[in-house]
Amino acid sequence: MKFDTARPIYLQLVEYFRNQILSGVWQEGKRLPSVRDFALQLQVNPNTVQKALSQLETEGLIMTKRNVGKFVTMQASRIDVRKADQAKQLCLGFVKEMTQLGYTEEEMIHLIKETLHDGNTH
Amino acid sequence: MKFDTARPIYLQLVEYFRNQILSGVWQEGKRLPSVRDFALQLQVNPNTVQKALSQLETEGLIMTKRNVGKFVTMQASRIDVRKADQAKQLCLGFVKEMTQLGYTEEEMIHLIKETLHDGNTH
Amino acid sequence: MKFDTARPIYLQLVEYFRNQILSGVWQEGKRLPSVRDFALQLQVNPNTVQKALSQLETEGLIMTKRNVGKFVTMQASRIDVRKADQAKQLCLGFVKEMTQLGYTEEEMIHLIKETLHDGNTH
Amino acid sequence: MKFDTARPIYLQLVEYFRNQILSGVWQEGKRLPSVRDFALQLQVNPNTVQKALSQLETEGLIMTKRNVGKFVTMQASRIDVRKADQAKQLCLGFVKEMTQLGYTEEEMIHLIKETLHDGNTH
DNA sequence: GTGGTCTAGACCACC
DNA sequence: GTGGTCTAGACCACC
Numbered sequence: 367m368k369f370d371t372a373r374p375i376y377l378q379l380v381e382y383f384r385n386q387i388l389s390g391v392w393q394e395g396k397r398l399p400s401v402r403d404f405a406l407q408l409q410v411n412p413n414t415v416q417k418a419l420s421q422l423e424t425e426g427l428i429m430t431k432r433n434v435g436k437f438v439t440m441q442a443s444r445i446d447v448r449k450a451d452q453a454k455q456l457c458l459g460f461v462k463e464m465t466q467l468g469y470t471e472e473e474m475i476h477l478i479k480e481t482l483h484d485g486n487t488h
Numbered sequence: 489m490k491f492d493t494a495r496p497i498y499l500q501l502v503e504y505f506r507n508q509i510l511s512g513v514w515q516e517g518k519r520l521p522s523v524r525d526f527a528l529q530l531q532v533n534p535n536t537v538q539k540a541l542s543q544l545e546t547e548g549l550i551m552t553k554r555n556v557g558k559f560v561t562m563q564a565s566r567i568d569v570r571k572a573d574q575a576k577q578l579c580l581g582f583v584k585e586m587t588q589l590g591y592t593e594e595e596m597i598h599l600i601k602e603t604l605h606d607g608n609t610h
Numbered sequence: 611m612k613f614d615t616a617r618p619i620y621l622q623l624v625e626y627f628r629n630q631i632l633s634g635v636w637q638e639g640k641r642l643p644s645v646r647d648f649a650l651q652l653q654v655n656p657n658t659v660q661k662a663l664s665q666l667e668t669e670g671l672i673m674t675k676r677n678v679g680k681f682v683t684m685q686a687s688r689i690d691v692r693k694a695d696q697a698k699q700l701c702l703g704f705v706k707e708m709t710q711l712g713y714t715e716e717e718m719i720h721l722i723k724e725t726l727h728d729g730n731t732h
Numbered sequence: 733m734k735f736d737t738a739r740p741i742y743l744q745l746v747e748y749f750r751n752q753i754l755s756g757v758w759q760e761g762k763r764l765p766s767v768r769d770f771a772l773q774l775q776v777n778p779n780t781v782q783k784a785l786s787q788l789e790t791e792g793l794i795m796t797k798r799n800v801g802k803f804v805t806m807q808a809s810r811i812d813v814r815k816a817d818q819a820k821q822l823c824l825g826f827v828k829e830m831t832q833l834g835y836t837e838e839e840m841i842h843l844i845k846e847t848l849h850d851g852n853t854h
Numbered sequence: 855g856t857g858g859t860c861t862a863g864a865c866c867a868c869c
Numbered sequence: 870g871t872g873g874t875c876t877a878g879a880c881c882a883c884c
Contacts, residue, residue, distance in 0.1 A: 374874060389590045400856065411876050416858075424790065431615045433856050433883050449589060457603040460582040467571060468511045471604050475597055481579040482593050493797045496868060533869070618883065633834045655884070697833060701847040704826040711815060712755045715848050719841055725823040726837055740859060766871065777861050782873075799868050799871045 367408055375410055379418035387427050387438055388449040396438045398428070489530055497532055501540035509549050509560055510571040520550070520558045611652055619654055623662035631671050631682055632693040642672070642680045733774055741776055745784035753793050753804055754815040762804045764794070 367382070369375050386392040398404070401419065405412040419436055422428040426444055430436050439445065464474050489504070491497050508514040520526070523541065527534040541558060544550040548566055552558050561567065586596050611626070613619050630636040642648070645663065649656040663680060666672040670688055674680050683689065708718050733748070735741050752758040764770070767785065771778040785802060788794040792810055796802050805811065830840050 376874075385588050389588055401858090402856090413859095413877090414875065417874090420858095429615075430857070432617075432858095434615075435856065453586065453589060453591060453599060454603070456582060456585055457599045460578060461600060461603045463578055464575065466507050466511060467575060469575060471601070474600060474604075477575060477579045478583060478596060478600065479593070481576070481583045482596075493795075493800075495798075498868085535869075620883085629832050633832060657884075693833060697830065697835060697843060698847070700826060700829055701843045704822060705844060705847045707822055708819065710751050710755055711819060713819060715845070718844060718848075721819060721823045722827060722840060722844065723837070725820070725827045742859075767873090768871090779862090779874095780860065783859090786873095796872070798873095801871065 376414050376417045376421075379408070379410075379415065380421050383418060383422055384425075384427060384452075387422075387445060388452060390445075392438050394438055394442050394445065395440045398436045398438070400435060491532075498536045498539040498543075501530070501532070501537065502543050505540060505544055506547075506549060506574075509544075509567060510574060512567075514560050516560055516564050516567065517562045518560045520560070522557065613654075620658045620661040620665075623652070623654070623659065624665050627662060627666055628669075628671060628696075631666075631689060632696060636682050638682055638686050638689065639684045640682045642682070644679065742780050742783045742787075745774070745776075745781065746787050749784060749788055750791075750793060750818075753788075753811060754818060758804050760804055760808050760811065761806045764802045764804070766801060 369378055383392075392398075398419075399407065401412050401415050404415045404419075408415065419428060423430060423436075425448070426441075427439055427448065428436055429439055461474070469477075491500055505514075514520075520541075521529065523534050523537050526537045526541075530537065541550060545552060545558075547570070548563075549561055549570065550558055551561055583596070591599070613622055627636075636642075642663075643651065645656050645659045648659045648663075652659065663672060667674060667680075669692070670685075671683055671692065672680055673683055705718070713721075735744055749758075758764075764785075765773065767778050767781050770781045770785075774781065785794060789796060789802075791814070792807075793805055793814065794802055795805055827840070835843075
């Protein structure tokens, strides 16, 4: 995994982990690797992993079973709500910035389609 | 003007100034207020204004005439290119994140339209 | 029985067993199920049950008859003293925290009554 | 300040800081000592102080002005709500445990009064 | 082995 | 000077 040096590693981890959960790549109830394993695998300090996972626990996407491990929440509804929230935030931000630049609805939609069909999303 | 205390003020100024230029609110060739006037008006340290304006000069959106003042560039084409770039970046980021969450093209466009017609953009 | 995965299970057992004894649900002299039976019934490791029962024996609420089994103590006075102690500790803690928050005697008593009559205690 | 060695220091700090705010000892808008000063004064590591203050920021009781310092929130209403919440939680816990032990309303209130008039609260 | 806490100390950006 | 991040590494309880 490549980290952007300009932003805190732990925040990039939060975003990565959150995406895995909201997109369903990590399914409800899935057991996560241990903090130490994550740290080895991601080449960062265990404390950094711990900080990211704690934040996701605060957000309710992860739960800890003491002396057992950490798990993706089993409440699918919570995941769905968060996913819809996240999408709404992304849309709001995008629309706000494009509007400020002076783009119209048609232009926005045209540009979005163009972007999707360019194959630059990967 | 309201600043977010969590992010560097100079960056917020860069974004604000850049938006004014790219959206055409500040037209080509427009003379900018002096650094001191900006600082008074925005209630920030003159060094902060200076730092923001320098960055925009590096980006080619502003030019300095020695002993006269600072001006929005007169090269309209440069502004247009930057504006298109900015829009493309916004689209790429938006599409990438929505795709990661698992949204399809139709869903994205539906959500964008919904956002625009909700009146929540302000 | 539901355990809070965030806190040691054995401590939760200690609290549960102690409550059963102090409240009189388990009367003086009552013979307890075997460690193995408890473990099966509570779905925990026998070592965990053992640890909890040992602590209660140290506290004098339980006694072991070798090759026979474990029993609630027959000294009713010991139970009464511990119960009064426990209540006193609860009161002290409660009053201390409420006082720190700035609540007066009248307010505390009013809130307690409100809580009791809300039916939220279960 | 004396720390209970059985519980995490950062949690004890959270509780201490929170109490200072909810009780009004630290008033709305009050600037807190710097993280480093707190650490020196409390004889703990700056990271430990930081962790406690971050949690209070998540709770909305503290806000950070970058490069300036940390401040008690200026939203008095938020403080009031949290204070009422806290009191309700304390009452619920107290009533639940006393009820489990078999105490009646009259007994609880009698014991609370006794505790308050014993002078043992300090 | 699991997560959680804490320290010492370095380094960073911003102002 | 301010807060924020990160690391290396130790130590703990629980199971």
